[in-house]
Amino acid sequence: MPDQTFPLRKSQLWRTLFRSKMGILGFTMLAGMILVALFGPLFAPYDPYEIPKVTLGDIYQGPNIRHWLGTDDTGKDVFSAVIYGARVSLLVGFAASIIIVLLGATIGMIAGYSGGSVDVVLMRITDAILVIPSLPLMLVIIAVAGRGLTNIILVIGLLYWTYMARVVRSQVISIKERPFILRAHAIGVSPFRIATYHILPQILPVLFAEVVLDVSYAILSEASLSFLGLGDPTIISWGSMINRAFLRGAVTKGAWWYIVPPGLALAWVTLGLTFLGNALQEIFNPRLRTHHLFDEHKMVARARLAVNVDVSTEKVV
Amino acid sequence: MNRIDFLIRKLSFSLLTLLAVVIFNFFLFRILPGDPVQMIVSPRMRPETRERIRQIFGLDKPIWLNTASARASGEVQAAFDSQLFIYLKNLSHGELGESFNQHKPVVELIRARLIPTVILIVAGQLTGIVFGSLLGLLGAWKRKSAIDTLTLAAGLTAWSLPAFWLGILLLILARGKLPMGGFETSGAIFRSEWERIIDVARHVALPAFTLAVLLFGAYMIIVRNSTMEVLAEDYILTAKAKGLSAFRVLISHALKNAALPLVTIIALDLGYALGGTIQIETIFSYPGVGSLMYEAIGQRDYPVLQGVFMLLAVGVIGANFLADLTYALLDPRVKT
Amino acid sequence: MVLLDVKGLTVEFHTPSGIFRAVEDLSFNLEAGDSLGLVGESGCGKTTAMLAVMRLLPEPGRIVAGQVMFEGIDLLSLNPAEMRRYRWQKISMVFQGAMNALNPVRTVGAQIAESIALHKTVPGEQIRDEVSRLLDLVGISPSRAGQYPHQYSGGMRQRAMIAMALACRPQIVIADEPTTALDVMIQAQILDLLQDLQRQLGLSFIMVTHDLGVVAEVCNHVLVMYGGRLAELGDSDTIYNMPQHPYTQRLLRAFPDIDNPKAELSSIQGSPPALNALPPGCRFQPRCHMAIDECSKAIPGNYLVGESHIVSCIRVMEKTV
Numbered sequence: 023m024p025d026q027t028f029p030l031r032k033s034q035l036w037r038t039l040f041r042s043k044m045g046i047l048g049f050t051m052l053a054g055m056i057l058v059a060l061f062g063p064l065f066a067p068y069d070p071y072e073i074p075k076v077t078l079g080d081i082y083q084g085p086n087i088r089h090w091l092g093t094d095d096t097g098k099d100v101f102s103a104v105i106y107g108a109r110v111s112l113l114v115g116f117a118a119s120i121i122i123v124l125l126g127a128t129i130g131m132i133a134g135y136s137g138g139s140v141d142v143v144l145m146r147i148t149d150a151i152l153v154i155p156s157l158p159l160m161l162v163i164i165a166v167a168g169r170g171l172t173n174i175i176l177v178i179g180l181l182y183w184t185y186m187a188r189v190v191r192s193q194v195i196s197i198k199e200r201p202f203i204l205r206a207h208a209i210g211v212s213p214f215r216i217a218t219y220h221i222l223p224q225i226l227p228v229l230f231a232e233v234v235l236d237v238s239y240a241i242l243s244e245a246s247l248s249f250l251g252l253g254d255p256t257i258i259s260w261g262s263m264i265n266r267a268f269l270r271g272a273v274t275k276g277a278w279w280y281i282v283p284p285g286l287a288l289a290w291v292t293l294g295l296t297f298l299g300n301a302l303q304e305i306f307n308p309r310l311r312t313h314h315l316f317d318e319h320k321m322v323a324r325a326r327l328a329v330n331v332d333v334s335t336e337k338v339v
Numbered sequence: 340m341n342r343i344d345f346l347i348r349k350l351s352f353s354l355l356t357l358l359a360v361v362i363f364n365f366f367l368f369r370i371l372p373g374d375p376v377q378m379i380v381s382p383r384m385r386p387e388t389r390e391r392i393r394q395i396f397g398l399d400k401p402i403w404l405n406t407a408s409a410r411a412s413g414e415v416q417a418a419f420d421s422q423l424f425i426y427l428k429n430l431s432h433g434e435l436g437e438s439f440n441q442h443k444p445v446v447e448l449i450r451a452r453l454i455p456t457v458i459l460i461v462a463g464q465l466t467g468i469v470f471g472s473l474l475g476l477l478g479a480w481k482r483k484s485a486i487d488t489l490t491l492a493a494g495l496t497a498w499s500l501p502a503f504w505l506g507i508l509l510l511i512l513a514r515g516k517l518p519m520g521g522f523e524t525s526g527a528i529f530r531s532e533w534e535r536i537i538d539v540a541r542h543v544a545l546p547a548f549t550l551a552v553l554l555f556g557a558y559m560i561i562v563r564n565s566t567m568e569v570l571a572e573d574y575i576l577t578a579k580a581k582g583l584s585a586f587r588v589l590i591s592h593a594l595k596n597a598a599l600p601l602v603t604i605i606a607l608d609l610g611y612a613l614g615g616t617i618q619i620e621t622i623f624s625y626p627g628v629g630s631l632m633y634e635a636i637g638q639r640d641y642p643v644l645q646g647v648f649m650l651l652a653v654g655v656i657g658a659n660f661l662a663d664l665t666y667a668l669l670d671p672r673v674k675t
Numbered sequence: 676m677v678l679l680d681v682k683g684l685t686v687e688f689h690t691p692s693g694i695f696r697a698v699e700d701l702s703f704n705l706e707a708g709d710s711l712g713l714v715g716e717s718g719c720g721k722t723t724a725m726l727a728v729m730r731l732l733p734e735p736g737r738i739v740a741g742q743v744m745f746e747g748i749d750l751l752s753l754n755p756a757e758m759r760r761y762r763w764q765k766i767s768m769v770f771q772g773a774m775n776a777l778n779p780v781r782t783v784g785a786q787i788a789e790s791i792a793l794h795k796t797v798p799g800e801q802i803r804d805e806v807s808r809l810l811d812l813v814g815i816s817p818s819r820a821g822q823y824p825h826q827y828s829g830g831m832r833q834r835a836m837i838a839m840a841l842a843c844r845p846q847i848v849i850a851d852e853p854t855t856a857l858d859v860m861i862q863a864q865i866l867d868l869l870q871d872l873q874r875q876l877g878l879s880f881i882m883v884t885h886d887l888g889v890v891a892e893v894c895n896h897v898l899v900m901y902g903g904r905l906a907e908l909g910d911s912d913t914i915y916n917m918p919q920h921p922y923t924q925r926l927l928r929a930f931p932d933i934d935n936p937k938a939e940l941s942s943i944q945g946s947p948p949a950l951n952a953l954p955p956g957c958r959f960q961p962r963c964h965m966a967i968d969e970c971s972k973a974i975p976g977n978y979l980v981g982e983s984h985i986v987s988c989i990r991v992m993e994k995t996v
């Protein structure tokens with residue numbers, strides 16, 4: 023049965039992406055959140071960094087006309103806080119992903135291209151980092167090194183590059199045996215040039231699919247760190263909002279409006295990235311399109327697909 | 340592939356990683372701006388305790404190697420009278436220092452809270468694995484059908500949810516129906532062991548369910564992908580050609596092959612599960628090592644942080660080795 | 676007595692990149708005791724046709740027309756449960772590339788036993804003996820039943836597949852490229868084995884292959900396929916000595932002839948048609964040395980030339996005129 027050949031052309035890429043409902047959904051969700059992060063603060067009704075003058079009655083208000091998502095325990099508007107929080111999460115996500123790509127792709131390429139002992143050593147290091155539980159490790163590092171957005175971004179980047187390295191490495195390994203690479207070798211092109219001019223463009227699609235997923239991991243990690251009290255104390259992030267809610271008794275007071283929206287926003291952006299990332303992976307690294315165990319009722323399709331085939335009768339010659 | 344070689348390779352990897360973690364742990368709490376000693380000894384401690392810790396960990400000695408002492412005495416082994424090697428020796432004896440706040444050895448604190456965490460993880464993992472695998476298998480079989488899309492969406496969604504948020508939501512939803520936290524109803528008197536078990540189960544149910552939901556997504560996707568690959572293999576065609584029904588083919592031929600990667604994934608995912616456990620225990624006030632770590636964060640209790648981290652890292656490294664062992668036993672292609 | 680009667684079988688693959696018609700209007704029959712060789716180049720549809728007969732097509736495959744009559748029953752009209760009873764017990768298959776056709780995590784003996792137990796051809800206690808008997812039949816020591824496929828050599832695996840295919844004493848065995856990817860010595864062994872078994876057990880079989888030499892040795896009828904359609908069908912003597920279809924002629928010329936070792940081997944220029952963009956006329960016309968204008972206008976019918984010799988080419992008519 024004919025197979026699809028790669029690499030895909032750009033036009034084919036957009037068409038296939040849009041054929042994937044998951045891809046469209048993920049893309050839309052992500053785009054929505056990016057818009058909120060970029061322009062939301064312009065339209066937010068309040069500035070969540072301003073300390074409002076409040077009376078006792080303003081604390082933990084339920085959703086109302088003046089505060090669409092109610093207020094928190096200091097009377098601040100939850101809706102605005104959620105909007106501002108988008109910037110933090112996305113900033114962390116994208117900033118960390120830069121480190122992940124630079125570090126992970128480089129190491130992955132070196133390991134995959136060199137092979138031999140260089141590969142073994144690099145992969146052992148990568149595996150060692152992968153084995154250690156990530157959140158506990160991040161916890162101890164931040165606890166010692168100090169809370170702050172830069173630290174968080176660094177720690178996430180320095181831990182998650184390993185995922186990218188593995189993916190890039192396996193792609194490089196499968197590409198480096200291809201004829202056009204071997205030919206470039208034979209002509210005498212330098213390994214560095216082969217890596218950057220020939221191999222790199224080929225791995226970009228898979229790299230991109232992986233980075234989308236890595237951004238989601240980064241965002242969730244920052245949220246978890248903030249929830250556990252190790253977020254940047256000067257910044258309002260979704261994780262820190264839920265942390266405050268939890269510590270200030272929002273659960274017992276039943277102040278769901280302080281808890282649900284930030285988490286929902288987190289889930290929204292993570293889900294969008296996951297859907298998009300998975301859809302891209304399906305395109306660039308497709309699962310086999312065939313299997314042997316499918317529904318037989320579909321297989322025999324004579325009645326359904328009433329095809330006009332002239333069953334030839336034999337003519338005697 | 341030779342089975343013994345395989346295991347030796349994996350064992351040396353585990354041991355090396357362990358060593359790296361240990362040294363990293365040492366490094367993290369000593370080479371930092373300010374007085375590194377404040378990570379091990381705190382003004383909050385009683386003076387006698389402070390002195391004892393200073394002795395045990397040799398906090399007045401050089402950090403890496405005691406070259407001065409070696410030169411003075413002329414013996415090589417005097418060089419190992421440094422903080423690093425004292426630390427390693429202490430570690431092998433289970434000496435993890437003393438908590439800043441609770442005035443008890445770290446080991447004791449951990450030991451007291453270990454069992455609840457183990458129960459939580461086992462319960463959560465088992466549930467997550469069973470449901471994840473079943474749905475993953477189903478999804479791969481009924482590919483591109485409504486069931487597949489639904490399970491895939493459910494799995495991806497579960498995978499994307501923040502653990503702490505999910506926990507809080509469930510906590511709010513379960514108000515009045517299940518205990519709000521803790522491991523056992525305090526002060527309760529049980530008429531039988533069975534009643535006690537039921538009580539614990541009621542407390543573990545919600546946290547374990549949260550963990551299961553978190554993990555189910557990961558397992559479902561992995562089993563689904565692995566099954567899809569298996570279903571494209573030739574021996575599946577052979578099985579079907581023999582006249583086996585689709586169900587039989589799945590169970591007798593696809594399952595074992597598709598499940599092999601699961602063994603390694605369970606161990607790898609343990610790290611992720613531990614991260615979730617910390618959050619879950621915090622939310623449900625569940626007295627395990629996860630919430631111990633959380634409390635230590637809040638109180639800047641560095642010895643406890645260090646100790647729990649070591650425990651978790653060792654646990655995951657050990658689990659990974661066990662998984663490799665199991666894999667070697669299950670896959671007949673890895674044989675002597 | 677006609678065992679298998681295939682009429683107008685048409686198979687398509689419905690993929691996102693288009694509909695590929697792999698087999699079109701294939702008709703042939705198989706009598707008891709026959710050995711039919713199904714030949715053609717890679718991609719001509721021979722394996723797909725056989726998979727369709729057993730309703731074992733992979734995912735986007737669809738049987739869109741035709742009938743597969745086995746002992747008077749149309750297999751395509753059965754429901755899946757009924758079809759499963761026919762599989763292996765009436766018709767079995769030896770697959771191409773037996774390397775991966777056996778489950779690597781189960782023993783060979785268990786896999787053979789599985790089919791016997793499923794179709795209950797032999798009572799439970801005797802299954803073990805039956806497995807030993809089958810292994811012995813194909814020249815494998817029965818003590819190896821407890822071993823795993825990776826512990827067998829390539830040739831042994833193929834023989835084990837044959838043993839498994841015979842486990843339920845089927846009436847028809849379809850062998851899909853049974854000797855490809857095996858070295859020549861083993862090839863000869865396998866072919867001898869197949870012939871022996873045919874004599875001993877009175878089997879009918881269909882051998883799918885692109886190797887005309889194998890067909891010449893083992894089969895008494897030959898069906899040549901091209902571009903998913905039947906090109907020529909007849910008994911071996913006729914096909915080898917008096918091929919009428921231009922494709923068959925060129926195919927034979929492309930094979931070395933032991934009686935004429937110095938003759939030049941010719942290849943056929945061009946490549947097979949794209950199955951999702953089939954030409955309106957004869958499939959072979961673009962590469963045919965005997966093509967005329969009419970050839971590209973309509974698909975040639977199946978012409979009966981002499982007794983049970985069918986040729987799908989309009990130019991055969993001229994010979995008799």
